[in-house]
Amino acid sequence: MKHHTSYYRRFFTVRFCIPFYLFLLLTGFEVTAQGSPVVFGETILSIDHSLSEFYKMSFTTRSRFILLHNQIAQYNQQQVDIFHFSTFNLSKDHDVSLGLYYRNRDIFETGSDELRFTEQYNYKTHKKGINFGHRFRSEQRLLDFATIFRQRYRLSATIPLNDKKPDTENTYFEGCLEGLVSFSKVLSPEIDQRYTAQIGWHLTKNLKLETGLEYRLEAFNLTSRHNIFVLTQATMKL
Secondary structure (H helix, E strand, C coil): CHHHHHHHHHHHHHHHHHHHHHHHHHHHHHHHCCCCCEEEEEEEEEEEEECCCCEEEEEEEEEEEEEEECCEEEEEEEEEEEEEEEEEECCCCEEEEEEEEEEECHHHCCCCCEEEEEEEEEEEEEECCEEEEEEEEEEEEEECCCEEEEEEEEEEEEEECCCCCCCCCCEEEEEEEEEEEEECCCCCCEEEEEEEEEEEEEEECCEEEEEEEEEEEECCCCCCEEEEEEEEEEEEEC
């Protein structure tokens, strides 16, 4: 019975969940935004280290570059990000984090550098083999021309695609829906939406690789913009 339940769970994921998220990515372009989307690439390297049962820290570098603009393939580096998170475990499924983030665009002459402070609360629920994550973030973004206060909520669902243990060589699908609201004294309030679909692999107990797509509908309450991100991330535990 357990084997059959696992089989149908994987079947449901591949035949419904993944096409559903791809449907969101593809249909959103024509319905909610004008023009051709810009396609970005993002490569991420994250290093996590647990100092105790209650505290862990992570350091991440991220590179963003344009792959397709005005339907023309190209490579144009946009920015490099460096950020740190300190996470405090409140319980098995609840934690809070504080983050410090730096974005460099000036060196590539693509916009303002940014310093960002982040406060985060995250909790998880587990139902029938599916892990749900609820993430609340508050951000203070300090740019050259403005200080932006952004609130974010993300709902994620992680579904194992094989029968191995969750922390060793497990393959999984993760889908995320996120809403963002930004406020500033010098800019109009902005509302964004993001849809993400990724496949992940625990290559070893301490190394995880993820790749997928993200569709961003930005400022849809104003003049909407829509972009596609090709995501690749490696996460190492020390």
